[in-house]
Structures are given as structure tokens and as C-alpha cells.
Amino acid sequence: MPFKQIKEWLEKEKSLGSSNPDRFVLATTSKNAVPHSRIVAIREIDDKSILFFTQGGTRKVKEMNENPLASATLWLPLQQREVVMDGTIEALNMNENEHYWKTLPRESQLKFLAYAGTSGQAIDSINLLNDKHKSLANQYQNTEIPMNAKLYCGYRLVPEIIYFYTLGVESFSEIIRFSLKNNRWQQQLLSP
Ligand SMILES: Cc1cc2nc3c(=O)[nH]c(=O)nc-3n(C[C@H](O)[C@H](O)[C@H](O)COP(=O)(O)O)c2cc1C
Helix, strand or coil: CHHHHHHHHHHHHHHCCCCCCCEEEEEEECCCCCEEEEEEECCEECCCCEEEEEECCCHHHHHHHHCCEEEEEEEECCCCEEEEEEEEEEECCHHHHHHHHHHCCHHHHHHHHHCCCCCCCCCCCCHHHHHHHHHHHHHCCCCCCCCCCCCEEEEEEEEEEEEEEECCCCCCCEEEEEEEECCEEEEEEECC
């Protein structure tokens, strides 16, 4: 039920003129409870989770391994709305990652492979990645580009609580909280 609502709000944002609202801020913590957040692109929304992809070796991957609890905020500025989701991170398995890898455009696959060994690390110049990209493009000319399982990592955020917030301009703001109890979503209006 709440996932249908998220999709409807995303569609509305697009109809109001946003070309790409499908991104959210993902907050994770280190094992010492130091928080950090960043934007990730929504790859898919199913009936229990939000799917996104990242590179192995990044800070978020380390943190999601250390503490699978995460919070995500989807900001829809044209509607003055947000969706806040608190839940647990689950890694996709190898077959699922392979499936999504095959749906990527070649250019994105090459970019992913070019990150190998440097993702999240300091580099002297972006030319390092440009050179790797060029050499990979030559190497895989006219052939399928293989997935690097250490690099291409899909994750699901499985929320247990979702807040839908609509900012009120002339009226009060509205907050609807969905909480998952015994596999059923319960809906509650909250005072802002
Ligand atoms: C518009 C936009 C979309 C992004 N999408 C993703 C994404 O889907 N996956 C990802 O790992 N990083 C994405 N990034 C980069 C992250 O925000 C972040 O800078 C990077 O992944 C490193 O994060 P970390 O060091 O906290 O792990 C995106 C950045 C922007 C600005």
C-alpha cells in the first residue's frame, strides 16, 4: 500500500515537470554510530522494498555491512512533499545482480568496470578513469561485458516505517505514518 503511494507521488512529480525525481538521500552509520548520508538513484520499487545499486568499496557498502539499519528520504520539491523510510538493508544475491547488470546500457557497464580498485579511494586525476574506460572499451569491443561481482552491488532498503509528509501552505501540514506490524501496514495520521 505505501509503495503504491510512493510510485504515485513520483509520477505526480514527473507530471509537474521534474525529469528525474527517482533519487533519495540514504543515511547509514558506521559501527561507532557516526552518521553519513548521500544521494542514490532508485532502480526499482516493488511491494516491499526500494532497490538501488552502488559500487563495492564505497563507504556506504562498508557501513551497510556494519549496521544494516538505514534511513532514506525522498524529497519531492514540486509538491513540497517528502517520504521518509526507516528500515533494514538487504544485499541482492549474485543472480539478481547479474539480472540487473544485463539490463544496463554498455556505457554504464564500462563506467562500473572502470571504477574497479579505486572506488571510494583518492585519485590524482579523472584521466585515470578515462584511460581505464578507453582500454576497457577496446577490450570488450563487440563482446558482452562481464559483471565484476565485487563492484556491482544491488541493495534493497526494506522499510518498517514510512512517513508521508505534505507541507501545508494555507492549511496544516499532513503526516501519514505507515508502520509494518505482523506483515501488515498500519496507517496513522500524526500531528505535525
Ligand atoms: C544525482 C546523483 C545520483 C547518484 N546515484 C548514485 C547511485 O545510484 N548509487 C551510488 O552508489 N551513488 C550514487 N551517487 C553518488 C553518491 O551520492 C555518493 O557520492 C557516492 O556513492 C559515494 O558515497 P559513499 O562514499 O557515502 O558510499 C549519486 C550522486 C548524485 C548526485
